[in-house]
Amino acid sequence: MPINPTGVSSSQSYSLFNQVRNRIEENEKQLISGQRINNAAVDPAGLQVLINLQSDILSNSSAIRNSMDGISALQIADGGVNQVNDSLQRIRELSVQAQNGILNDSDRAALQKEADALLSGISDTLSQSQFNNQSLLSEEGSVRLQTGSSADDGQDIQRFNVAGELGDLGLLSLNISDPGALDIIDQSQSYLSTVSGEIGASQSRLESGINRLTESNLSQAESASRIGDTDYAKALSERSAAQIQEQAGIAVQAQANANRGLVLSLLGS
Structure with missing residues (x-):
């Protein structure tokens, strides 16, 4: 008969611990990089939208430079x-x-x-x-x-x-x-x-086009920021919660190990 005083298997406990640890690491990446999406697994749909927005911004910036050359x-x-x-x-x-x-x-x-x-x-x-x-x-x-x-x-x-x-x-x-x-x-x-x-x-037509492209870039940059930039308040809050879960998990596992040792010592006496 397996001895498991806490009702949670070691494999389950280890898996939960890893999930919490991964969340902490992802939060730290977001805080350090300033980017909410550091890999496709975080938000695949959001990443695709972000890539499209960034592509449009770069294209518009090149078009603005072309127009400025024309004005010159x-x-x-x-x-x-x-x-x-x-x-x-x-x-x-x-x-x-x-x-x-x-x-x-x-x-x-x-x-x-x-x-x-x-x-x-x-x-x-x-x-x-x-x-x-x-x-x-x-x-x-x-x-x-x-x-x-x-x-x-x-x-x-x-x-x-x-x-x-x-x-x-x-x-x-x-x-x-x-x-x-x-x-x-x-x-x-x-x-x-x-x-x-x-x-x-x-x-005048080129200047009007530059103004339009500039406004478009500002709007797209704001959208890209909302999608891709780190919400520091949220990230810090999530990291704190995950760290508390991590510490609690370590404490529970330590207690389980202590209880298991006590049961074994009683059985051996």
Whole structure:
């Protein structure tokens, strides 16, 4: 007949002790790492949701960086257009002055020399307005940006052949004394206003997308935190309860061992 004064077998007691010990170890991992889910066994469904949330956050962060690169490119293009506009304002002043009949040829030649220098600067500005070695104002085309986590989330940044358009208008070889010079300058400024408007619209769209992605990341980060981060109050409470159970189990087992020894000693007397 087995001697078991406590009514609990040694194997049962050992199994219960191991369960309590495992709970304590898991609580300690949560407290140290700050993560509630340190392995799939803790919460398989929660872990899958957490992985998906983290994947979306990383994808959105990459899309935000892409959009910021696009804004940087647009700011370079806009800066180039503004410089050209500033030069055109001065060229227009020179043209108005050159068409004053009271001036002589020498005066007009001096004014044309300044205008030519400004026109040369315009050509340089247009050719040098680049981002990552891609021309923004001297070649037509577009640059595709991935601005979201899905394949369909994208935005095209338009590139403009401003140099070609101004050349076709006759601006880059302008004779400021010619009666039609002012019309050419006005047409050029009108075209540049259109380009500037399109650049501004593209930039606004990218900024709006960044705000949307940032808000999405904040919401997803909060959800990920609720699922994956350690609730320290709860973890500490559970660890304390498990430690009490562990100590109680040790005490019960010690008492059982003592009782078993007493019974054996009585039987042997």
